[in-house]
Amino acid sequence: MLLIPCPWCGDRDETEFHYGGQAGVPYPERPAELSDEDWGEYLFVRDNPKGPFAERWSHAAGCRRWFSIVRDTATHEIVR
């Protein structure tokens, strides 16, 4: 089980959280001008690195706020 640092509540068990995938994926700036390829990329393709990964978590059973951490997907170590 991961021990996840909520910026507001401190370290809590993974079971209190909901996973939100990659962090920092911006909504397209000019959606009307996007090609089908770009839409496909925006909707369906995310980074999937073996190593440090910036990701979103929500403290669903706690303060209910969303935040980002950097976790190493090869070791589960929370880097930041």
Added chain:
Amino acid sequence: MSEHPDRLWRNPEPRSGYDVVIVGGGGHGLATAYYLAANHGIRRVAVLEKGWLAGGNMARNTTIIRSNYLWDESAAIYEHALKLWEGLSAELDYDILFSQRGVLNLAHTLQDVREGTRRVNANRLNGVDAQWLDPDEVRKFCPIVNTSPDVRYPVLGATLQPRAGIAKHDHVAWAFARKADELGVDLVQGCEVTGFLKDGNKVVGVETNLGPIGAGRVGLAAAGHSSVLASLAGVRLPVQSHPLQALVSELLEPVHPCVVMSNHVHVYVSQAHKGELVMGAGIDPYNSYAQRGSVHVIEQQMAAALELFPIFARAHVLRTWGGIVDVTPDASPIIGPTPVDNLFVNCGWGTGGFKATPASGWTYAHTLATGKAHPLNAPFALERFTTGALIDEHGAAAVAH
């Protein structure tokens, strides 16, 4: 248990070049190599495996084989696989212990009942054997399932695919490996692909820890690591890698006559040929390559198993483990070309690719031999994430991914 043949495969040094190089010596890579040689006469083929043959997900899965998928495209490819499974021991001359003991998918809510009956009808229209059982019929088919109405999520019925079942995963891999080797395929273990040799936008070989190896075509079959590999060639794949865990009990007398799967309370259970209860459930939610998951996922699946099978209360857990599965946004695989010439991909099988092994190999071999899709894998091309022609099997496939 059946006898093993006295010869398995050579352990060759890689040659300087091949017509086709397959990256990943799991079930899919080995089946692809076999069908390339057997169906297409292409024998200058190498399978490069960074560890030992079939030591990845092929060694870690719970071996459930079925073809009761909802959508036509999925039913077609998984049913092709099931038909191949039915003849595989004879074709490969090696007993893979394919046991068609039937798979039950339990329904615990009204929505489950509607989904299940709809899937039975869809399966029948696609020529896939399927039946709907009421709780009494469930108890007759699998007497150890708790069909009492007095539990939190009572069994309201189940779909049954009688031709579905399990096979011995190691035997499957070894059978494909042995026959592929016999036809001249080089199975190279301890050979990690670390990069691609390119000529413009064309792949012409791979870099490995054993040196460069030339290739007319390169086919990735690296399961959970496909996106790591593809990114080395500049290709971004719509897959996310997650841990999927499983466990086995100590050996028990035969008690469990079939395979039981439940999405709603989320566990699936069968009894291995030797006697272990084999259990699995869903993926851990976060991305990972760590070959392990979180213990609460195991706890939840055991709680679900106990509610369904009170008889298991005193069984001991012998071993738990995790594999890394690659999940796509529509929970369907990707088999076909990539934007890089001569580089092909077979990935995204998520939690359910073992059952597809022969059809995955059959269609991927066709694609690698001809450069074109086989009718069965055409719908599973990478382009569907641009065209929107998704094959959305989340839930519909009778298992939550």
